[in-house]
Amino acid sequence: MKVAVIRKEHFNAAHRLHNQNLSDEVNAKLYDKCNSPNYHGHNYVLEVKVVGEINIETGYVMDMKLLKDLIWDKALNKFDHKNLNLDTEEFRNLIPTAENIAVVVYNLVRPHIDAKHELFIRLQETDKNIVEYPVNA
Numbered sequence: 001m002k003v004a005v006i007r008k009e010h011f012n013a014a015h016r017l018h019n020q021n022l023s024d025e026v027n028a029k030l031y032d033k034c035n036s037p038n039y040h041g042h043n044y045v046l047e048v049k050v051v052g053e054i055n056i057e058t059g060y061v062m063d064m065k066l067l068k069d070l071i072w073d074k075a076l077n078k079f080d081h082k083n084l085n086l087d088t089e090e091f092r093n094l095i096p097t098a099e100n101i102a103v104v105v106y107n108l109v110r111p112h113i114d115a116k117h118e119l120f121i122r123l124q125e126t127d128k129n130i131v132e133y134p135v136n137a
């Protein structure tokens, strides 16, 4: 009997979406306001879902306090209140779209989750734009 537990966290970060291999005109069209040269911020909502069996001793799938701590220690402390393009190694050469942020967070957190558990990342950049990784189809 598998159960999913979900931890929700909030963080703020600045970014600029810009592909150096494309012209300024194409970038402006492709990324619209997120191409703004002087950066801008988002209030991100991150949901980390862990799926697994309930541990008979604890009654938990995973201790949510431990999950919270590792989300922050391994991922969000790198990004919260930072400029993703300028302040982070992860996005120095990677366009900080919500898609890429979700994959990066997954890859940072995954090694620290028990291998028998499944992990899913859901990232909300705005009320209307949400991405998920991996795809739970």
Ligand code: NI
Pocket: 015, 033, 034, 040, 041, 042
């Ligand atoms: Ni943006």
